[in-house]
Amino acid sequence: MEQKRYGHFDDQHREYVITDPQTPWPWINYLGNEDFFSLISNTAGGYSFYKDAKFRRLTRYRYNGVPMDNGGRYFYIKEALGESPVWSPGWKPCKTPLDFYECRHGMNYTRITGRKNDVECSVLFFVPLKTWAEVQKLTLNNLSNDVKRLKLFSFQEWCLWNAATDMENFQRNFSTGEVEVESPTPGLPSREGVATVIYHKTEYKERRNHYAYYSVNTAAQGFDTDRESFVGLYNGFDAPECVVAGQPKNSIAHGWSPIASHYIEVELQPGESKDYIFVLGYVENEQEEKYERAEGAVQSSNAPAARSTVQTSLGALDHTIINKRKAHETIARFDTSEKVDKAFAELNRYWDDLLNIYKVESGNAKLDRMVNIWNQYQCMVTFCMSRSASFFESGIGRGMGFRDSNQDLVGFVHQIPERARQRIIDIASTQFPDGGCYHQYQPLTKRGNNDIGGGFNDDPCWLIFGTIAYIKETGDFSILDEQVPFDNQPGTEVTLFEHLRVSLNHVIENLGPHGLPLIGRADWNDCLNLNCFSWDPNESFQTTENKSEGSKAESLMIAGLFVVTAKDYAALCKRIGKDAEAERMQQAADAMAEAVKQYGWDGEWFLRAYDFYGNKIGSAENEEGKIFIESQGWCTMAGIGLEEGLVARSLDSVKKYLDCEHGIVLNNPAFTTYHVEMGEISSYPAGYKENAGIFCHNNPWVIIGETVAGRGDDAWTHYAKILPSYVEEDRQTLHKVEPYVNCQMVAGKDAARPGEGKNSWLTGTAAWMWLTVSQYILGIKPDYDGLLIDPCLPSTAREYTVSRRFRGADYTIHVVNPQGVAKGVKTITLDGQAIEGNVIPFSEGNHQVEVVMG
Ligand code: BGC
Numbered sequence: 001m002e003q004k005r006y007g008h009f010d011d012q013h014r015e016y017v018i019t020d021p022q023t024p025w026p027w028i029n030y031l032g033n034e035d036f037f038s039l040i041s042n043t044a045g046g047y048s049f050y051k052d053a054k055f056r057r058l059t060r061y062r063y064n065g066v067p068m069d070n071g072g073r074y075f076y077i078k079e080a081l082g083e084s085p086v087w088s089p090g091w092k093p094c095k096t097p098l099d100f101y102e103c104r105h106g107m108n109y110t111r112i113t114g115r116k117n118d119v120e121c122s123v124l125f126f127v128p129l130k131t132w133a134e135v136q137k138l139t140l141n142n143l144s145n146d147v148k149r150l151k152l153f154s155f156q157e158w159c160l161w162n163a164a165t166d167m168e169n170f171q172r173n174f175s176t177g178e179v180e181v182e183s184p185t186p187g188l189p190s191r192e193g194v195a196t197v198i199y200h201k202t203e204y205k206e207r208r209n210h211y212a213y214y215s216v217n218t219a220a221q222g223f224d225t226d227r228e229s230f231v232g233l234y235n236g237f238d239a240p241e242c243v244v245a246g247q248p249k250n251s252i253a254h255g256w257s258p259i260a261s262h263y264i265e266v267e268l269q270p271g272e273s274k275d276y277i278f279v280l281g282y283v284e285n286e287q288e289e290k291y292e293r294a295e296g297a298v299q300s301s302n303a304p305a306a307r308s309t310v311q312t313s314l315g316a317l318d319h320t321i322i323n324k325r326k327a328h329e330t331i332a333r334f335d336t337s338e339k340v341d342k343a344f345a346e347l348n349r350y351w352d353d354l355l356n357i358y359k360v361e362s363g364n365a366k367l368d369r370m371v372n373i374w375n376q377y378q379c380m381v382t383f384c385m386s387r388s389a390s391f392f393e394s395g396i397g398r399g400m401g402f403r404d405s406n407q408d409l410v411g412f413v414h415q416i417p418e419r420a421r422q423r424i425i426d427i428a429s430t431q432f433p434d435g436g437c438y439h440q441y442q443p444l445t446k447r448g449n450n451d452i453g454g455g456f457n458d459d460p461c462w463l464i465f466g467t468i469a470y471i472k473e474t475g476d477f478s479i480l481d482e483q484v485p486f487d488n489q490p491g492t493e494v495t496l497f498e499h500l501r502v503s504l505n506h507v508i509e510n511l512g513p514h515g516l517p518l519i520g521r522a523d524w525n526d527c528l529n530l531n532c533f534s535w536d537p538n539e540s541f542q543t544t545e546n547k548s549e550g551s552k553a554e555s556l557m558i559a560g561l562f563v564v565t566a567k568d569y570a571a572l573c574k575r576i577g578k579d580a581e582a583e584r585m586q587q588a589a590d591a592m593a594e595a596v597k598q599y600g601w602d603g604e605w606f607l608r609a610y611d612f613y614g615n616k617i618g619s620a621e622n623e624e625g626k627i628f629i630e631s632q633g634w635c636t637m638a639g640i641g642l643e644e645g646l647v648a649r650s651l652d653s654v655k656k657y658l659d660c661e662h663g664i665v666l667n668n669p670a671f672t673t674y675h676v677e678m679g680e681i682s683s684y685p686a687g688y689k690e691n692a693g694i695f696c697h698n699n700p701w702v703i704i705g706e707t708v709a710g711r712g713d714d715a716w717t718h719y720a721k722i723l724p725s726y727v728e729e730d731r732q733t734l735h736k737v738e739p740y741v742n743c744q745m746v747a748g749k750d751a752a753r754p755g756e757g758k759n760s761w762l763t764g765t766a767a768w769m770w771l772t773v774s775q776y777i778l779g780i781k782p783d784y785d786g787l788l789i790d791p792c793l794p795s796t797a798r799e800y801t802v803s804r805r806f807r808g809a810d811y812t813i814h815v816v817n818p819q820g821v822a823k824g825v826k827t828i829t830l831d832g833q834a835i836e837g838n839v840i841p842f843s844e845g846n847h848q849v850e851v852v853m854g
């Protein structure tokens with residue numbers, strides 16, 4: 001396959017620059033980092049939502065459309081005179097060839113620029129901090145020597161709020177749509193800040209307390225709000241009827257599909273440029289504040305009633321004119337270019353601060369850009385989205401995962417510890433009194449999700465994992481005393497520490513015949529469904545009832561995870577004076593490690609599991625699926641059998657059987673037929689997803705295992721194989737998905753096209769890659785008393801510097817490795833003084849640390 005490049009990194013601006021709109025797959029970015037979010041592709045496709053991609057979807061998006069990625073925030077430009085074709089700055093939807101195209105995806109912003117016939121249109125898209133709106137600053141520039149007369153159309157399509165029913169319940173949907181349009185009164189002179197605003201208020205008059213709006217900071221010459229009037233029943237987004245005709249219809253939607261489009265006439269002198277600011281926003285109003293009252297109690301700052309007219313779907317019958325105060329306030333905050341530029345600078349400063357917390361200078365640009373920019377950025381996006389909304393996750397399928405969210409936490413706890421703290425409390429609140437947990441919860445309600453329920457027996461351990469990462473980063477032990485309910489039931493509150501205790505108890509109270517953890521519905525591998533036995537194609541492997549009664553199915557992955565987290569918990573207990581509890585759990589960890597050695601070692605690697613009947617899974621005895629990655633990762637991370645050489649042998653087997661050019665596959669050989677006793681894993685074609693795909697999330701477990709064994713070259717080789725910046729260099733076409741972030745899965749060696757990526761952005765890979773490189777390769781590990789320095793390096797790494805802000809103090813850590821050893825810290829000096837051991841004790845201020853390996 002011929003490899004082509006579609007873009008490149010611009011590290012100085014922290015951007016990925018796409019120079020060809022026809023990427024092998026839409027390459028997207030995320031706007032917003034708190035409440036209001038948008039997905040935006042390199043051709044401006046995508047959608048926006050408030051907090052919850054299912055229940056508060058603002059704009060409509062069609063997954064599975066043909067061609068894909070059709071629909072988004074679109075601008076159309078038509079020259080008023082002559083026959084030149086309509087074009088869009090992002091190439092789509094018009095697809096008129098452009099004289100220049102560029103899309104710059106940056107930290108929570110995207111700038112798309114197109115040029116045609118000496119007119120340049122550049123649009124900056126971002127969600128300002130603390131704002132429930134996407135701001136779009138559009139700049140038109142006349143590069144010619146002639147006057148240009150242009151017709152500019154904007155376009156978005158409203159989603160009827162619930163993204164699921166919006167795609168289903170057409171018999172109702174086609175009759176509910178309602179809008180209002182506020183346009184400056186005809187005849188009155190337009191003035192700066194006078195906005196034409198289109199409001200979407202479907203269901204507002206009944207139970208909804210929210211509406212959306214789309215404004216422009218000028219008096220538009222027209223608008224449209226009815227899709228069929230604007231687009232035309234027989235046209236597509238590429239050639240809407242109104243745009244082709246160069247004429248809006250000023251349509252008011254009554255049911256069917258409401259949209260928002262402004263029509264603006266622009267005249268540009270030679271060399272002149274003009275900005276237009278569009279705001280797509282969301283508002284919530286209290287019940288008693290919902291409507292604008294006749295007596296004019298609600299006054300707006302920038303569009304007083306006298307200056308504007310309001311048209312609504314219901315016309316004179318409408319007693320429910322919306323209270324627009326909050327919308328007007330937000331619109332007024334962004335009604336000039338200066339205000340927008342200021343808000344944009346604030347967003348950039350916010351990212352400066354976040355990314356200044358951990359920075360490396362290694363001399364390897366491919367490493368530095370991942371560590372300093374993109375890996376951390378992806379972690380933040382994953383924190384915000386969990387697994388809900390991407391171009392592979394429709395935003396309606398899943399809430400926040402219990403295990404996913406705990407793992408994601410290690411990717412951002414150093415940046416936004418307060419939000420990590422809240423996240424831990426939210427997650428723990430969905431736990432059951434016996435330590436089991438809801439597998440998922442909804443972000444809007446924070447309640448456990450009953451559709452999926454619980455019974456995933458690895459889940460409880462992850463709460464220990466997340467909480468300990470938080471305490472080590474912040475030194476905030478007080479979180480352990482927080483009162484946290486079970487299943488969100490008031491009156492059931494116990495301390496968070498008690499939640500941790502019952503979490504581990506849940507494992508030891510559910511052991512199988514070999515003293516190994518019972519797997520329940522599944523462990524980390526949601527597709528290894530050992531108690532499911534499904535023959536019904538109409539049921540989901542994920543939600544169907546399991547037959548755990550009498551099951552002997554045990555998991556070596558949970559065993560390793562338990563040893564790691566139980567040891568960490570025991571150390572924590574010691575720190576807080578709970579010696580007996582520390583001893584109890586240390587013993588349990590030791591017993592588990594023994595059970596693994598006795599019943600979990602297959603001869604050359606760790607077994608994966610025992611099935612319902614007690615048969616081995618992941619053993620040389622099996623025909624397919626002889627070896628799996630998860631147990632190699634966790635048992636080596638736990639250091640089980642390190643002295644006896646089991647760790648090294650397990651890792652060698654990974655290299656021999658699982659590794660390939662593009663990364664480490666999940667299992668080998670792949671399953672080629674359906675095994676009812678294993679479930680979904682054997683449902684996937686060979687080489688994809690959990691059936692021998694390179695499931696990037698778990699590659700770092702092996703990499704960390706390699707660092708436990710002190711094998712720096714092997715750790716680095718595995719790491720670089722799935723590091724996006726390495727893939728970016730020569731495999732953009734094959735890889736298909738965005739080359740600046742990790743994807744969940746890359747097709748494995750048994751697939752038709754090994755190396756092809758899927759499911760980009762929302763994956764635990766982000767947090768695990770971060771943990772791996774920041775703590776295990778570069779080796780700067782937060783610990784209770786300070787920073788533990790323990791790098792594990794490839795022999796080529798001779799020197800690097802990490803700047804690390806830690807609990808408010810600034811450390812500059814300069815590591816030299818004169819002999820190119822993989823591991824071993826010979827000396828450390830802190831501010832010129834030699835220290836004992838390799839923990840830099842925490843103290844406030846600025847510190848210079850010199851580390852010599854050897
Ligand atoms: C996927 C898993 C995922 C699970 C739960 C399965 O179809 O293969 O990766 O964890 O669904 O959503």
Ligand code: NOJ
Binds near residue numbers: 387404527690
């Ligand atoms: C994706 C899910 O989000 C995660 O929870 C699971 O561990 C992996 N798939 C592996 O199945």
